[in-house]
Amino acid sequence: MNKIPFDAIGFDLDGTLLDTFRDLGAAVNHALVLGGFEEVSVETSKDLIGGGAKIMLARAVEAQGGLPQDEFKRLYKAMLAFYEQNNAVHTVPYPGVREALDELAAQGVRMAVVTNKFEAFARNVLTHLDLIGAFETVIGGDSMGKGEDGQFLAKPHPAPVLAARTATGGGRMAFIGDSTYDVRAAKAAGVPVIAAAYGYCDRPPHELGADAVIDSFAGLIPALHGLERAT
Structure with missing residues (x-):
């Protein structure tokens, strides 16, 4: 088994980990x-x-x-x-999510969720699906408080991604998400980012500006190794 080349991984929730x-x-x-x-x-x-x-x-x-x-x-x-x-009636993890999270955990990779969903809602659905234990922190759209403009410091602001990196030890981190919000936040935080083409992309996946694109969650770990070779 090749060692994952990142200390931590941040995940968007809707359209990335979960089909919501x-x-x-x-x-x-x-x-x-x-x-x-x-x-x-x-x-x-x-x-x-x-x-x-x-x-x-x-x-x-x-x-x-x-x-x-x-x-x-x-x-x-x-x-x-x-x-x-009613936030976990039909919501399910995407195929391959549980297996990939288990493999990442087995290699000592620390994981976080960074979502624009309210933190309490995100924690509730992850708990209902028995996934909450995989993550060291869950940062929601309301977790970072509000900026000077009165708006929550949520993606595409880099603050949630930076907070996730701190919470997972401050090492080398990658991020995966399915929208321009995710890519912009990760780029602003200086974190390489993978686009989830299977999610709810607000632009064609290859136009999101990510460093790599995957068509299924099974492609995550190979893409992480690919990011190492590209950087």
Whole structure:
């Protein structure tokens, strides 16, 4: 077995470790119906995922004419409440996730989740799926607090990735995600990044700007070795 050439790996959650779109789509539709909007196809909800639940709902609402801010906030709170109770109904790990995490752990690689999902939601779904124990830390979209502009320091800001690197020992780290948010955050943190082409990519995978692209989670470990040769 070749030694993994990184001390730590950071993972995005939605569209990278977990196939979550069905539960996220159900939460969006719950809020849309409350607001008098048409439901969106659960399949097309994949296209709304990326910057977190608030952006996801905002895109769906804006596509149907938009809402005043106070009314949107009411729907957003309703969406979060629904998702809190229903965030692991249909959500599953992608094929090969458990096996790869086990192999990384066996080689002493330290692992973290960095997601724009609220930390409590991320921990809840990972616990439900019996995956939480694989990770030394889970950093959510709300974990780093807010910046001077009043917005959460979430991806594409580098702060969550930098915090994950610190929490996993400060050694050489790689990151894997499926969106421009992930790639931009990793690049800004000076961390090599792998794009998950099987996820909910907001651009064609090879246009995300990642250092490598994988078509399935089984390709992660070979890609990590490839990053070593390329750097």
